[in-house]
Every structure is written in structure tokens, then in C-alpha cells.
Amino acid sequence: xxxxxxxxxxxxxxxxxxxxxxxxxxxxxxxxxxxxxxxxxxxxxxxxxxxxxxxxxxxxxxxxxxxxxxxxxxxxxxxxxxxxxxxxxxxxxxxxxxxxxxxxxxxxxxxxxxxxxxxxxxxxxxxxxxxxxxxxxxxxxxxxxxxxxxxxxxxxxxxxxxxxxxxxxxxxxxxxxxxxxxxxxxxxxxxxxxxxxxxxxxxxxxxxxxxxxxxxxxxxxxxxxxxxxxxxxxxxxxxxxxxxxxxxxxxxxxxxx
Numbered sequence: 503x504x505x506x507x508x509x510x511x512x513x514x515x516x517x518x519x520x521x522x523x524x525x526x527x528x529x530x531x532x533x534x535x536x537x538x539x540x541x542x543x544x545x546x547x548x549x550x551x552x553x554x555x556x557x558x559x560x561x562x563x564x565x566x567x568x569x570x571x572x573x574x575x576x577x578x579x580x581x582x583x584x585x586x587x588x589x590x591x592x593x594x595x596x597x598x599x600x601x602x603x604x605x606x607x608x609x610x611x612x613x614x615x616x617x618x619x620x621x622x623x624x625x626x627x628x629x630x631x632x633x634x635x636x637x638x639x640x641x642x643x644x645x646x647x648x649x650x651x652x653x654x655x656x657x658x659x660x661x662x663x664x665x666x667x668x669x670x671x672x673x674x675x676x677x678x679x680x681x682x683x684x685x686x687x688x689x690x691x692x693x694x695x696x697x698x699x700x701x702x703x704x705x706x707x708x709x710x711x712x713x714x715x716x717x718x719x720x721x722x723x724x725x726x727x728x729x730x731x732x733x734x735x736x737x738x739x740x741x742x743x744x745x746x747x748x749x750x751x752x753x754x755x756x757x758x759x
Contacts, residue, residue: 507578514567516706517713567707621726626669630689645678663713686715688724
């Protein structure tokens with residue numbers, strides 16, 4: 503009997519997420535809903551994504567807006583056939599080289615774990631400042647749609663999605679661009695592009711996208727990625743005696759969000 507994993511299901515049309523059970527077989531992925539109904543996603547019909555090396559595996563099914571499965575257990579990715587990073591083979595050089603190689607290896611695996619833990623201790627006010635800094639650096643010339651009717655509609659939609667006990671105050675900007683995407687930044691800032699709104703079949707589909715991006719903020723994925731990139735970049739530059747490049751580490755890190 504195939505092993506069963508717990509997963510979150512997003513239908514792509516509404517902000518609702520559902521708890522489901524997932525199994526794998528030769529054809530693809532079997533999804534069992536709480537109602538007892540079952541669906542099969544064939545291997546050729548979905549794509550596999552992973553935002554972070556230590557984050558949940560995400561399966562995306564169908565055309566935009568895609569249905570999404572998020573599975574936190576890393577074993578699922580192994581069973582599904584996801585390739586893992588290859589380990590270094592330079593250990594045969596000797597104990598001297600072993601000592602040199604062991605330090606980067608510890609950094610490579612240890613820093614992401616430490617970043618995930620440390621991110622939850624960053625004050626929301628600091629996250630907010632960092633998120634705004636990243637937006638201004640990555641999208642300095644963005645044109646924001648500011649019609650009164652559109653602003654009121656977006657604020658109403660956001661207020662419907664945010665839990666009453668949320669520590670984040672979400673600010674959503676609609677950027678005048680044909681790009682079909684939405685991006686969440688640390689602290690609760692979200693950019694949603696005009697192209698996504700034009701492609702969305704309904705307001706519920708937009709709500710589903712926003713709810714997904716809000717989860718990135720609640721889980722502090724952006725903050726974790728930033729800490730991870732800054733720490734790794736700075737430590738490796740120190741190891742390679744590139745001390746003069748440390749000043750550029752922060753900006754290089756935030757661009758990877």
C-alpha cells in the first residue's frame with residue numbers, strides 16, 4: 503500500500519485551502535479530499551516547484567490560475583523522483599582538504615536551517631522596512647495604478663482575507679505591467695501586476711492568488727530567503743578573502759527574493 507502524505511490544496515479560483523491526503527503511483531498523484539472524493543493528477547499534467555531548499559514542495563496543475571498542492575514532508579519529493587543536490591566528491595584529497603571542505607558544507611546546510619529559525623525572531627517593523635527597501639531597489643520605476651474605485655475594491659478584498667489577529671498590515675500595490683504575477687515581500691507588502699488581473703477569470707481567482715502570497719508573508723519565506731542569501735554570500739566571501747565585496751552583500755541578497 504502506498505504511503506499517504508498530508509497536503510494543502512488550493513483550487514486557484516478562491517482563497518480557500520483544504521486539507522487533503524496525497525499518494526503517488528506510476529501514473530502520477532492521487533488526491534483524496536475530506537469529502538471522500540478522489541482525483542488523479544497525471545505526471546505529464548503538473549509541474550513541480552520549490553521556492554526554498556527547505557520549503558514545501560509545490561505541485562501546480564492546469565492553466566492559470568493553476569490548482570496547487572503543497573506538501574511539507576521532504577520524503578514526498580524523494581518518492582516523486584525529485585533530484586537532490588549532489589554531494590561534494592573532493593573528500594578523497596585527504597584530511598587537510600577535508601577540513602577545508604567541511605566548513606563550507608556546514609555553512610551550506612546549517613545556514614538555511616538557522617535562517618528559518620532566526621526569521622521568526624525578526625520584528626515585524628524591521629521586516630516592513632526591509633520589504634519596502636527591496637521593492638524600491640528592484641522596482642524603482644514602477645507605475646502604480648491608483649484609481650479610487652480600484653483602490654477601494656482591493657482594500658475590501660484584502661480586509662476579507664486577513665485574519666483578525668494578524669500582526670501584519672498588508673499593503674497591496676497594483677503595478678501597471680503586463681506581467682502575469684504577484685510577489686510578496688517581507689513585512690506584508692505585496693505587488694500584483696496588471697497582467698494578472700486581466701488574466702484572472704474572477705475576483706475569487708485574484709483572492710486565491712493574494713491568499714497564497716499572504717501565506718508567504720505569514721510563514722516569513724521572504725525574510726528567511728534574505729537571511730539565507732546574505733549569510734551564505736557573506737561567509738563565502740570571507741572564506742575566499744573577498745572582504746572588499748562584503749558591503750555589496752545586502753543588496754545582492756535582496757535581489758534574490
